[in-house]
Amino acid sequence: MSEENRTEPDRLEQTRAALLEAALVHAPFDGWTDATWRAALADTGIDEATARAAAPRRGFDLAVAFHKAGDEEMKRLAAETDLSALRYSERVAKLIRIRLEVAEMHREAVRRGATLFSLPMNAAEGARLIWGTADAVWSALGDTSEDFNWYSKRAILSGVYSSTLLYWLGDQSEGHERTWAFLDRRISDVMRFEKAKAQARKNPLTRVLMAGPAAALARIRAPGAGRIGTGLPVGLPGRRR
Structure with missing residues (x-):
């Protein structure tokens, strides 16, 4: 492979980053539209084909x-943040809060993106x-699940993040205190659900009733199971063992 081919992805990434930086000046007013695109081209001097x-x-x-x-910046900040004194649910809430603070x-560009x-x-x-944001949070927390929990964790957190994002976009409270209270309530709801699941597993009746579905779910493997936590790409959609 030639040197030119090896560096092509880097050049594309640099071009995209330059266009994004220029677009963020215009997106709050024009959205993520062709008008913003044309303005970014004019501001950067990058030709249309490139x-x-x-x-x-x-x-x-x-x-x-x-x-x-934004996800990448959240992961960078998470790596620099000491979460050791927090309970696990508080760590999840902290990373979502970091993601929104990023x-x-x-904020207006985010609003335009949410509309889009x-x-x-x-x-x-x-x-x-x-x-992807939910996956970034769990990955930053060192999640190593390789079974159905890999999916359920991300599905639940996707709901928590998306609802909190929408609340945050409309929140005018000082320091977004209402948003953080809303987030804490959503996390508490999830923890109650997890507690109910644990109690159901201990109950002899529900344990018998759920034996069949549980066995089926146990056969589902996360994408790239065996590679999670290694830094290697995990891919989608996973497999059934």
């Missing part, structure tokens, strides 16, 4: 890149991004 190689869907791909960049500087991904034709992409 830009389209990095972001084929124009403004839409920049919105996706913006969300993913977005605070570009709520459209029916974009809902699948939006769901993937929220799932």
